Amino acid sequence: MKFIKIVLIILTNTVLWAHGQTQAFQYIQAIKQEKTTFYDTEGYGIFLQDYEYNFDEKGINKIKKKFSIPKETQVSEDSDFPGAKILTYDHIKGEIKTHAIYYIYQSVNEKITVIGFSTLCERVMSIEKELYRAITFNLLPAEIYAPSLVDTIQFAGRSIDLGPACHWRGVRNLQCPDMGQINWSEFSSPERAQQMIDGQKFLNSEMKLGDVLEDREIDIIFEETPVKAIKRKLKIKLPQLIMGGSNILIIYYVTAEVRGRHIACVLSHYTDDIGAQTLPPLLSEVMKLKE
Numbered sequence: 001m002k003f004i005k006i007v008l009i010i011l012t013n014t015v016l017w018a019h020g021q022t023q024a025f026q027y028i029q030a031i032k033q034e035k036t037t038f039y040d041t042e043g044y045g046i047f048l049q050d051y052e053y054n055f056d057e058k059g060i061n062k063i064k065k066k067f068s069i070p071k072e073t074q075v076s077e078d079s080d081f082p083g084a085k086i087l088t089y090d091h092i093k094g095e096i097k098t099h100a101i102y103y104i105y106q107s108v109n110e111k112i113t114v115i116g117f118s119t120l121c122e123r124v125m126s127i128e129k130e131l132y133r134a135i136t137f138n139l140l141p142a143e144i145y146a147p148s149l150v151d152t153i154q155f156a157g158r159s160i161d162l163g164p165a166c167h168w169r170g171v172r173n174l175q176c177p178d179m180g181q182i183n184w185s186e187f188s189s190p191e192r193a194q195q196m197i198d199g200q201k202f203l204n205s206e207m208k209l210g211d212v213l214e215d216r217e218i219d220i221i222f223e224e225t226p227v228k229a230i231k232r233k234l235k236i237k238l239p240q241l242i243m244g245g246s247n248i249l250i251i252y253y254v255t256a257e258v259r260g261r262h263i264a265c266v267l268s269h270y271t272d273d274i275g276a277q278t279l280p281p282l283l284s285e286v287m288k289l290k291e
Contacts, residue, residue, distance in 0.1 A: 025134070027186035027261055029154065030145045031171050039131070039144075040171035042187055043121035043196045043264070048135055050113050055106040060085060063104060063114060080129050096202045099123050103132055120199030121192045150174065156186060156223060157259040160285050178273050180280035184265040193255045196264040201230065201253050204266075210236040210249070219290040222265070223258045226290065246272040252287070 028041035039046040051066075053059030060075060069089045076086045087102040100118045107113040115135055117128055134140050150166045152159050153174065166176035175181040187193045205212055214233040219226065229252045236247040252267040267287065273280040279289060 025130070025140075027188065028131075028140070028144050029171055029186075030140070031148065031168060032145055033148070038171045039135075040185055041131070042124065042127055043185055043192050044117050044119045044127065044131075045171070046118075046131060046135075047116045048113070049116075050107050050111060053112045055104075055110065055112050059112050060087070060104060063087070063102065063112065067100070067102065067116070069100075069102070080125075081132055084132075093206055094202060096120065096199050096206075098199075101128065103128075105136070120203075121195040146171070155184070155286060156261060156263050162282075162285075166282065174282070176280075176282040178280075179275075180267065180269040180273060180282035182265060182267045182282060182286065184263055187262040187264065190255065190257065190262045193262040193264040197253050197255050197266070200264070200266055201232075204232075204234075204251070210234045210247070213248075220252070220254070221288040221290055222254050222256045223263075223286055225256050225258060227254060227256045229254045229287075246270040250276070252283075254287070 025041070028039060030037060030039045036047055036049040039048075051059075051063070053062045061071075063069070064071060064073060064087065067089075069087055073087055073089055076088070077084070078086060081103055084103045084105045087104065089100045091098040091100065098118060098120055100116070101123070103115045103117075105113055115132055117131075146153065146168070148168065149164065150162055150168060151164065152161050154160075162174075162176070165179070166174055169175050169181070170183070172185060173181075173183040185193075185196055187196070211234070212232060213235055214231070216231055217228050218231045220229045221227075222229070232251040232253070234249045234251060236249060238247055248271040250269055250271060252265075254263070254265045254267065256263050256265075265286070267283045269276055269280045269283060275281060275284070278284075279287065
């Protein structure tokens with residue numbers, strides 16, 4: 001009888017998952033590493049990891065220290081996240097606010113599991129709630145996980161064959177040495193995509209990596225769609241000798257509707273990358289400069 005109850009619980013959760021999933025799951029992608037799983041959807045960067053801390057005040061204080069959460073941050077609870085202790089922290093830089101939320105619960109070995117959410121967009125509690133449940137019940141489908149070795153990637157609803165030259169720098173953050181880098185997220189609304197790109201553009205300028213030499217709006221073709229992009233020329237503070245090549249970085253900030261989904265995408269390359277006089281090979285896979 002106990003076995004039957006367990007099966008019924010699993011089946012019920014699976015049915016609820018299939019019936020109740022929203023936009024958060026239509027556009028999700030993930031990468032599994034040795035100890036951590038990372039997810040991206042709707043402007044949320046999410047991670048799942050176990051820690052060898054006890055599930056008590058001392059263990060939660062260690063989590064605060066690890067993620068530079070102010071000591072005075074209060075632990076809260078919410079019936080929508082049963083069993084979890086919740087830490088929330090907003091990092092404000094100029095006009096940009098990064099929301100960080102840590103859901104902490106007791107793992108099977110009586111230690112700590114953390115599901116962390118961060119976003120430059122407005123928080124959507126329904127997304128956090130559904131993803132929390134899907135992750136804790138291990139209900140996310142296998143096809144959302146990108147292979148750690150890059151070959152064919154899924155970009156905005158289509159497959160792109162790249163071969164083994166590129167590597168992941170994060171979920172939907174792809175770099176091909178001497179051929180460019182693209183970092184994107186997928187959304188159900190243009191407003192969240194714009195929030196994301198505005199936040200990234202501001203934070204990149206505030207990172208003090210270098211001096212912005214130029215910011216201008218240009219016309220491009222992004223996934224066969226004519227759109228406007230912001231083209232930024234950035235001079236990295238490190239000299240070329242230390243960089244091992246050009247210290248001038250070209251960055252494109254793009255939002256576009258592609259195949260029914262809204263994309264926020266940051267594309268970049270150095271001025272001595274392959275094909276840099278037009279566009280390096282990786283960038284050319286998804287965009288063209290308008291004549």
